[in-house]
Structure formats: C-alpha cells, structure tokens
Amino acid sequence: MSASPAPRYDWTTLDEAARAGLLARPVQAVAQRTRDAVAGLLADVRARGDAALRDVTTRFDGVELASFAVSDEEFAAAQATVPTELRDAMREAAGRIEAFHKAGMAQPYAVETAPGVVCERVIRPIPRVGLYVPAGTAPLPSTALMLGVPARLAGCREVVLCTPPRKDGTADPAVLVAAQMTGVRRVFKLGGAQAIAAMAFGTDSVPKCDKLFGPGNSFVTEAKQQVAQRGAAAIDMPAGPSEVLVIADAGADAAFVAADLLSQAEHGPDSQVVLLSDDDALIARVQDELATQLAALDRADIARQALAASRLIKVAKLDEAFAISNRYAPEHLILALREPRAWLERVEAAGSVFLGDYTPEALGDYCSGTNHVLPTAGAARAYSGVSVASFQNFVSVQSASRAGIAAIGACALTLARAEGLDAHAHAVALRLSGVAA
Numbered sequence: 381m382s383a384s385p386a387p388r389y390d391w392t393t394l395d396e397a398a399r400a401g402l403l404a405r406p407v408q409a410v411a412q413r414t415r416d417a418v419a420g421l422l423a424d425v426r427a428r429g430d431a432a433l434r435d436v437t438t439r440f441d442g443v444e445l446a447s448f449a450v451s452d453e454e455f456a457a458a459q460a461t462v463p464t465e466l467r468d469a470m471r472e473a474a475g476r477i478e479a480f481h482k483a484g485m486a487q488p489y490a491v492e493t494a495p496g497v498v499c500e501r502v503i504r505p506i507p508r509v510g511l512y513v514p515a516g517t518a519p520l521p522s523t524a525l526m527l528g529v530p531a532r533l534a535g536c537r538e539v540v541l542c543t544p545p546r547k548d549g550t551a552d553p554a555v556l557v558a559a560q561m562t563g564v565r566r567v568f569k570l571g572g573a574q575a576i577a578a579m580a581f582g583t584d585s586v587p588k589c590d591k592l593f594g595p596g597n598s599f600v601t602e603a604k605q606q607v608a609q610r611g612a613a614a615i616d617m618p619a620g621p622s623e624v625l626v627i628a629d630a631g632a633d634a635a636f637v638a639a640d641l642l643s644q645a646e647h648g649p650d651s652q653v654v655l656l657s658d659d660d661a662l663i664a665r666v667q668d669e670l671a672t673q674l675a676a677l678d679r680a681d682i683a684r685q686a687l688a689a690s691r692l693i694k695v696a697k698l699d700e701a702f703a704i705s706n707r708y709a710p711e712h713l714i715l716a717l718r719e720p721r722a723w724l725e726r727v728e729a730a731g732s733v734f735l736g737d738y739t740p741e742a743l744g745d746y747c748s749g750t751n752h753v754l755p756t757a758g759a760a761r762a763y764s765g766v767s768v769a770s771f772q773n774f775v776s777v778q779s780a781s782r783a784g785i786a787a788i789g790a791c792a793l794t795l796a797r798a799e800g801l802d803a804h805a806h807a808v809a810l811r812l813s814g815v816a817a
Contacts, residue, residue: 385687386641386653386670388663390694391704403708405757406689407598407621407650418573418602425577430584436574443549448578448585450551450567455560458553470521470558473747477529480749485533485768496784500777505535508587509771510579510613511564512594513543515571517648517682519552526751526766527593528562534771539564540579540589544571572596573603580607588613593766595619595753598650616770617755617763622647624741625654625710625730627701627723632657632716633737634665638673640714641666641690642683643742649685654708655692656701663692702726709760712741729761786815 389402407414424432430448438444490500511527514520524541531539541564543555551569559567568586570578576596580603582588591614592604601620608615624644628637641653657663670687674680695701702723705713709729717723720735727733731754732744745752755763780788789812796804 385674385684386655386667386690386692387688388667388692388694391700392694392696402691402693403654403704405621405623405652407757411598411602414598414602415606418599418606421573422577422581422603422606425574425583426581433570433574433578433583433585436572437545437570440572440574441545441547443545443547445545445549445569448568448570450556450569454550455556458551458556459560461553462557466554467557469747470525470554470561473522474525474529474558474561476747476749477525477751478533481530481533481751481768486772486774494784494787496781496786497788498779498784502775502777504773504775505537506590506771506773507536508538508540508589509536510589510592511539511541512575512579512592512596512600513541513555513559514594514596514600515544515546515552515555516597517679519543519555521552521554521558522746522752523594524555524558524564525562526753528559528564530751530766530768531593531771532563533768536771538587539566540587541567542570542575542579542586543567544575545569573599576600576603576607580613590614591771592616593753593770595622595756597621597648601756616753616766618757618759619753620756621650621652622712623652623654623710623756624712624714625656625705625708626714626716627698627705628655628657628659628662628666628716629698629718630657630659630662631718632662634662634669635673636737636740637662637666637714637716638669640716640741641670641687642673642677643740643745644712645683645686645690646677646679647682647686649682650689651686653686653690654710656695656704657693658695658697658701660694663694666692698723699726705730709755709758711754711756711760712744714739714741731755731760731765782815785811789815 488502490498493499509531513523541559543551578586579589579592593616598620601618604615607613622644626637644651644653677683706728711731713730714734715723734741744750751766753766789808792808793805
C-alpha cells in the first residue's frame with residue numbers, strides 16, 4: 381500500500397502551540413498577500429468600472445468579452461445543452477431545498493407590551509441581491525439553486541448572479557439552467573474578486589447590489605469582507621475554501637470516512653479536511669483508503685494538495701474530539717458514530733452537521749434540502765448558513781396611544797435622566813404633559 385497522502389498526529393502529545401498550528405487553516409499563511417491583491421483589484425474596478433472588469437477577466441480567465449451579460453440566446457442554448465437527466469436532478473433538488481427553506485421562514489408578529497403600546501416586527505425582502513456562483517476548478521450549478529431558491533422565497537425584487545466565463549466566453553450551461561429554475565434572469569459572466577467588486581460598487585453593466593451571497597476561494601472571501609468593511613455592500617458570511625471535520629469511532633466504515641474527506645479535498649488546493657478518532661486502527665484504515673481512493677480520482681492532483689494541509693488526529697476519547705471540533709468550528713461536521721444523535725447536543729459550532737454512516741456531506745451539497753452556503757474558517761462560531769432570512773430585513777415597529785405613553789412614559793423619563801440625555805426626557809415629558817392636560 382502506498383503512503384498516506386494525509387499526515388497523522390496524536391493530540392495528547394502536542395503542546396498548546398502545536399495544537400493551535402494543527403487547527404490553522406492553510407489560507408491563513410497567505411492572508412496578507414491576498415488582502416493586498418484584493419484591495420488593489422477592488423480599487424481598480426471602483427475607479428474604472430467595466431474597463432477594469434474586461435482587463436481583469438482577460439488576465440485571469442483568459443477570455444475577452446464584448447458583453448458580460450448573458451443573452452437570451454445563451455440561455456436558450458444552455459437549455460438545449462443540459463441533459464434531461466441533469467435537468468431533472470436539479471429540479472428534484474430544488475424542490476427539496478424549497479421545502480426545507482419554506483418550513484423555516486420567519487413570520488411577522490405583534491405584541492401589546494403595555495396597555496396602549498403595541499410592538500411589532502415586520503419582514504421586508506432586501507431589494508437587490510447579488511449571488512456569486514463559483515466555477516473556478518468546477519462549475520457549481522447546485523450553488524445557483526442554494527442561493528436562488530431562498531432569494532425567490534424571500535421576494536427580493538431584483539436578483540443578479542455572477543459566474544466565471546469559460547475559455548470560449550460562455551457561462552456554464554448547467555449554472556444558467558439552474559439560475560432560470562429559481563427565477564434568476566440577470567446573469568453576468570464575471571468571476572473572482574472582480575465579480576464581487578462589480579456587484580458591490582456597480583458599473584455601467586452590472587447593477588450595484590445591497591447584499592452579496594455565495595462561496596468562493598480565499599480571494600472571493602477576502603473581497604466580500606473588504607466591500608462589507610467599506611460599507612459598499614452587506615454580505616452573507618465568510619464562505620471561503622471548503623472544509624470538513626469527521627468525528628469517527630471504532631465502528632465507522634473507513635472507506636466511507638475516506639470518501640467524505642476526499643469529497644471536500646477535491647474542491648481546491650486550499651480546502652482542508654480533518655479526522656478526529658479515538659481509535660488507532662480506524663485511522664490506519666482511513667489512511668489506506670485515502671491512498672487507494674485518491675488514485676482513482678480525476679481531480680487527484682487537487683485533492684492531494686489539499687490533503688497535504690489536512691489532519692488525521694488521534695484523541696484520547698470522543699469527548700475530547702467534540703471539544704476540538706467546537707474550537708475549530710468546521711463548515712461541515714460529520715458524526716460517523718454508532719449513536720450520532722446522542723452526541724448532537726455536544727455540537728456548539730458548525731455550519732452543517734451530518735449524522736451517521738449513511739449521511740455523506742455530498743447529500744447536503746446537492747439535494748437533501750439544507751443549504752450548502754455555509755460559514756468557513758471558524759466563522760461558524762458566530763455565523764449561520766444561508767436561509768430565507770438571509771435575504772430579508774426585519775424591521776421593528778411600535779405605536780403608543782395616549783393611554784400607552786401614560787402607561788410607560790415615566791419609565792422612559794427615569795431611564796433618560798439616568799443617562800443624562802435631557803432631550804430624550806423632554807420629548808417624553810411634553811407628551812405626558814399633553815396627556816395630563
């Protein structure tokens with residue numbers, strides 16, 4: 381058997397510095413270089429608009445485009461190109477995605493907090509949203525479904541989608557068909573940080589969007605964070621290079637575990653996969669399976685690069701594995717355990733959890749119904765995956781009658797005076813005097 385492509389470690393033998401290094405994402409090593417490159421690109425697109433987009437697209441995508449917008453003819457050609465089997469699978473997946481997301485939609489509500497005082501929360505769709513669908517090393521029509529379905533359910537007035545052009549200047553046909561399935565009609569052939577810049581700042585061709593969504597590589601993620609920091613557009617979350625963490629016990633199927641690790645490693649060289657197990661024999665079997673299965677993959681070179689920065693970690697007990705997982709806060713967490721649901725309450729931070737041997741992460745990527753646009757790089761400690769609520773604004777509303785301000789005005793006066801805000805107090809006192817008169 382050939383040597384395992386993923387290194388193995390024993391958590392109990394490592395000091396704190398080594399443990400921190402073990403859980404560091406590979407993109408962190410080039411973060412400053414990425415930040416500088418993205419900042420320069422954003423400035424260029426903001427200053428020169430479409431001209432900069434054309435230059436950057438030629439440089440990075442190797443194609444010169446007269447127009448970024450996908451035409452009606454291109455949509456029609458895509459419909460004719462995509463096989464019926466794939467179209468049916470996307471339609472089936474879209475149905476489950478809609479069912480799951482519709483069930484979780486928030487509802488407006490109102491409550492009388494005091495006699496004559498009514499507080500409400502109303503829900504409004506974000507008017508214009510921008511969706512990013514990657515196609516760097518592989519086109520992802522599934523992402524068009526994951527973003528387009530909740531945007532439609534939310535009722536967004538305008539939805540813009542950007543996806544990288546192919547070498548022949550066209551967009552991936554499956555992505556276009558998926559976009560149309562969700563009602564998206566405005567698609568632009570733009571990829572990378574330049575697509576984020578276009579949707580955040582707006583150009584002559586691409587409209588400025590209020591909020592941006594979608595996963596991408598470290599450059600796309602950095603671009604999203606920078607435009608958000610500048611106030612140019614809101615973003616869904618940090619959703620960068622893919623990652624999975626598997627917690628497996630002695631009874632786990634090593635072939636299943638290895639396949640799940642490889643399914644994330646093949647996304648890109650900057651992806652990361654982690655296995656935590658309390659069983660030496662299981663880890664050894666997974667190492668063997670990784671070498672065997674890797675040899676049969678079309679994207680073996682990409683997966684091999686990712687595995688070099690990945691970890692197979694022996695822990696003393698499963699309790700320790702969950703503590704490490706919560707610290708790492710993975711995008712995807714697979715519990716390859718004999719009683720996975722019994723352990724679910726131990727999960728504090730993860731983008732999406734997959735229970736048991738027959739729930740591969742790939743189901744969530746495509747068609748179980750949950751969303752695959754998830755927080756990465758530890759952001760799952762504070763962020764959640766995309767939902768319908770991600771495409772909505774929640775606005776609080778309050779109304780007070782004469783009886784209402786009489787009932788709670790004194791409370792407001794006391795608090796305002798305690799904070800030394802006389803104008804606040806005066807605004808309430810005037811009304812109380814009017815009610816008393």
